[in-house]
Amino acid sequence: MEELLKALPILGAYLTALALPSPWREKIGVWEPLDGILLGTASAVGFTLVETLGQYVPAASLQAGSEVGLQVLIARILGLPAGHMAYSGYLGYFIGLAALKPRHATQILAVGYFSASALHAFWNTAGHSNNLFLVVVGVLSYAFLMAAILKARALSPTRSQNFATRFLGPK
Numbered sequence: 001m002e003e004l005l006k007a008l009p010i011l012g013a014y015l016t017a018l019a020l021p022s023p024w025r026e027k028i029g030v031w032e033p034l035d036g037i038l039l040g041t042a043s044a045v046g047f048t049l050v051e052t053l054g055q056y057v058p059a060a061s062l063q064a065g066s067e068v069g070l071q072v073l074i075a076r077i078l079g080l081p082a083g084h085m086a087y088s089g090y091l092g093y094f095i096g097l098a099a100l101k102p103r104h105a106t107q108i109l110a111v112g113y114f115s116a117s118a119l120h121a122f123w124n125t126a127g128h129s130n131n132l133f134l135v136v137v138g139v140l141s142y143a144f145l146m147a148a149i150l151k152a153r154a155l156s157p158t159r160s161q162n163f164a165t166r167f168l169g170p171k
Contacts, residue, residue, distance in 0.1 A: 002047070003117050006088045009043045010036055010095045033096035033152035037145075040092025044084035052076045082138035083123060086145040091116035093148035100155065119144060 010030055017029020030036050052073055061069030094112020098105035119141045126134040 002084075003087060003091055003113060003120060006040065006043045006047050006084070007091055007095065007113075009046075010039045010092050013039055014095070014099055030092075030096050030099050032100050032156055032158070033093045033148070034156055036092030036094070036096025036099070037089045037149060037152055038092070040088040040090070040095070041085045043092075044088035045080065047088075048076060048080050048084045079138070082142045086138075086141035087116045087120045087123075089145045090119070090141075090148050093152055096152065097155070100157070115144075 013028060013035075014030040017025050017031075020028060030039065056072050056076060057069040060072040091112050094108050094116075097112075098108040101108065119137070122137045123134070123141065126137045
């Protein structure tokens with residue numbers, strides 16, 4: 001359910017843009033996988049801060065003191081790129097791909113949602129079993145996000161205008 005919650009801002013931006021007139025429609029929304037990845041990772045950062053500061057830090061501070069609460073905060077922030085940001089950015093890729101290819105949107109969204117949820121479930125399971133497995137799942141999740149970014153760059157219909165996808169050699 002966390003993946004669905006973190007996907008709501010992406011879906012909201014997509015649906016909001018559909019209702020807007022041009023040129024706002026083109027400026028706001030999710031029109032390609034890169035848009036979905038960007039909104040997905042931003043949504044994950046917000047989710048993690050709210051979850052950490054609203055649940056984990058207060059609980060740790062009450063049990064063991066404010067120093068432990070700070071340690072929990074630091075550990076959760078450091079794990080963010082290989083955790084929530086990776087799953088949500090990866091799911092955002094699929095939401096953007098569904099916007100780019102609306103005829104196959106149902107299949108694309110199903111694959112994205114279940115694969116991102118599976119990565120998150122592996123992470124949660126690894127946390128209870130073995131720290132080495134936790135590292136493996138974190139690296140795998142981050143690799144999925146990086147693969148999605150590389151594929152999104154290749155698929156981007158605005159690639160020629162995107163400074164990050166062009167090689168600018170010496171002048």
